[in-house]
Amino acid sequence: MELRCAVLDDYQSVAATAADWSPVADDVEVVTFAEHRATEDELVDQLADFDIVVTLRERVPFPATLIERLPRLRLIVASGMRNTSIDHAAAERHGVTVCGTASTATPPVELTWALLLGLARGIVTEANALRDGGRWQSTVGADLHRRRLGLLGLGKIGSRVAQVGLAFGMDVVAWSENLTPERAEEAGVGFAATKEELLETSDFVSVHLVLGDRTRGLLGAKELGLMKPGSYLVNTSRAAIVDQDALLDVLRRGAIAGAAVDVFDVEPLPADHPMRGAPGLLATPHLGYVTRANYAAYYGDAVEDIRAYLDGAPVRRLG
Structure with a gap:
């Protein structure tokens, strides 16, 4: 079964072109979402059929209650190398790997x-x-x-x-x-x-x-x-x-x-x-990290994280 990856909060609809996704194209169906989902129930409906989630910064919290309701979820990629909105202990309990990406100040x-x-x-x-x-x-x-x-x-x-x-x-x-x-x-x-x-x-x-x-x-x-x-x-x-x-x-x-x-x-x-x-x-609407170079780093590393996870050797692990 082909894996499915959800890219969240792609407000500008640029995630698909900000990086080269071809290294995972044969194994993963990548779906981008431009609209933000504010409630846990909405997120469960949105993500129930996905194995991988790519999320920007700390826009979308992943508490234990959400992780527990997503039994198919196996990998979360969060931009940057620090994310306090993800319950890392819950992710570990449920076998969900959490990885980060490079970022620039x-x-x-x-x-x-x-x-x-x-x-x-x-x-x-x-x-x-x-x-x-x-x-x-x-x-x-x-x-x-x-x-x-x-x-x-x-x-x-x-x-x-x-x-x-x-x-x-x-x-x-x-x-x-x-x-x-x-x-x-x-x-x-x-x-x-x-x-x-x-x-x-x-x-x-x-x-x-x-x-x-x-x-x-x-x-x-x-x-x-x-x-x-x-x-x-x-x-x-x-x-x-x-x-x-x-x-x-x-x-x-x-x-x-x-x-x-x-x-x-x-x-x-x-x-x-x-x-x-x-x-x-x-x-301003949280534009601090929103630049072409940063997006290229975020999504480029997200592709690397997904490829490494599929190969059984996850990189840039968080938690």
């Missing part, structure tokens, strides 16, 4: 700066007004040169964001629970002893932390209340690091100058979600 770094610059210079407001015949110049841009950029996290992505900030002539400082003054100095940035210090003194704050027990809800009402009235927040990491209700509150009150986010508590974002109408918010 470059696309989210670039999007971070697209969002930060868009906020600082009112790009969306001004561009829309120009197109619609509206007011000529309605915003006054915020300067980057000699302003402070505070980074929550100085890992693979945060350190690259820091280098761009330095190139703009910004005063870059960083904080995380594990960051040391020595590591900050190596990256050429200042060390904030506490996150409170970073929030109180920064003109721009950008989040670059991994979501976990210690970082979930790291920025709540108290922390956001420490930010300067004229400051900006950028989050291209994970929505749950920032309390979403608290963020909405400070935006509605104008307590900060604005925020830019690429990640949300529910994705895709429902049409009636309050984030869609939040004042002072520049929002």
